[in-house]
Amino acid sequence: MPTALPLQAQSLNKAYQGHVALAGLNLSLVPGERVALLGPNGAGKSTLMQLLTGLFTPDSGSIHIMGHDLRTAAPRALAHLGVVFQQPALDLDLSVQTNLRFHTDLHGLPRAVANDRIHAGLERLGLMAHLNQPCRTLSGGNRRKIELVRALLHRPAVLLMDEATVGLDPASRMQLLQAVHDLQREQGVATLWATHLVEEVEQADRVVVLHKGIMRHAGRVTDLLSDTQQTSVQAAFLHLTRH
Numbered sequence: 001m002p003t004a005l006p007l008q009a010q011s012l013n014k015a016y017q018g019h020v021a022l023a024g025l026n027l028s029l030v031p032g033e034r035v036a037l038l039g040p041n042g043a044g045k046s047t048l049m050q051l052l053t054g055l056f057t058p059d060s061g062s063i064h065i066m067g068h069d070l071r072t073a074a075p076r077a078l079a080h081l082g083v084v085f086q087q088p089a090l091d092l093d094l095s096v097q098t099n100l101r102f103h104t105d106l107h108g109l110p111r112a113v114a115n116d117r118i119h120a121g122l123e124r125l126g127l128m129a130h131l132n133q134p135c136r137t138l139s140g141g142n143r144r145k146i147e148l149v150r151a152l153l154h155r156p157a158v159l160l161m162d163e164a165t166v167g168l169d170p171a172s173r174m175q176l177l178q179a180v181h182d183l184q185r186e187q188g189v190a191t192l193w194a195t196h197l198v199e200e201v202e203q204a205d206r207v208v209v210l211h212k213g214i215m216r217h218a219g220r221v222t223d224l225l226s227d228t229q230q231t232s233v234q235a236a237f238l239h240l241t242r243h
Contacts, residue, residue, distance in 0.1 A: 004067030006031055006080070006157040006190040007052070012061035014047055014213075021047040022058070022213045029158060029190035034181070036201035037194040039210035040241055045194040046086070048210070049162045052192075053083055066157050079107070082151035082189070086163040090143055092136035096127070099135060100150050107154040114153070121149035125179055141172025148179060152187065159184070161193040165200065177203070198234045207233075209240050216240040 007029040014022040022044045029035055039045050050056045052063060054074050063070040068077035090099050097118065104114035122128040125145045135143060144164060151159060161180065165173040177200060184191050193200065201207045207224055209217040217224055217240060221233060230236040 008064045013059045020213050032188045033205045034191045036204035036207045043210040044213040080157040082156035082159045084147045084164040090135045097131050103150045159189045159191045211241040
């Protein structure tokens with residue numbers, strides 16, 4: 001029996017009050033792969049993320065996470081999913097440790113296992129000194145890193161990063177990108193990174209360009225440049241999304 005892909009979405013369609021948000025989208029991820037989802041505001045990136053996380057259901061089409069149908073077996077599917085949302089999702093009045101333990105409790109991890117993973121995740125990103133600090137005292141970049149640690153505590157097969165660098169300064173943005181790259185290599189997690197910043201896609205294994213709900217390109221960055229006959233990702237992106 002073939003091994004299930006971490007993520008497979010087929011023929012996804014979604015409309016709101018007659019406005020098409022996604023049209024016939026197909027997307028799959030393989031283990032250890034980083035796919036950048038690039039699109040301007042209103043392209044359908046957030047809609048896709050909402051569908052992949054089960055917050056909304058598609059009008060038609062299917063989503064499978066590690067072979068589990070998100071429509072009919074949501075708990076099993078979502079157990080393999082980690083998410084860093086666009087909007088911050090930490091309780092700022094609680095400590096780093098309490099925020100992370102709440103997540104491990106939700107996933108039923110034994111306390112000893114949870115503590116080991118929390119400590120290892122924080123150590124990896126140089127944040128162990130902040131273990132007992134309220135999240136409110138951390139910088140925006142460090143809060144995002146805490147959210148990344150949290151998203152990976154239950155060892156998901158798929159990591160979704162939904163415009164996760166919004167509001168971060170350039171240095172913090174690059175630190176987060178590098179942290180995801182390192183963790184992806186170590187744990188083999190498949191990552192889908194939604195962004196509208198072209199500089200965040202250049203190190204991706206593949207780039208998907210989404211515009212007005214339609215996939216305009218899916219392939220390597222080199223393919224994006226050659227297919228559009230452009231010399232930079234930014235120029236290729238503008239070429240595909242100008243109309």
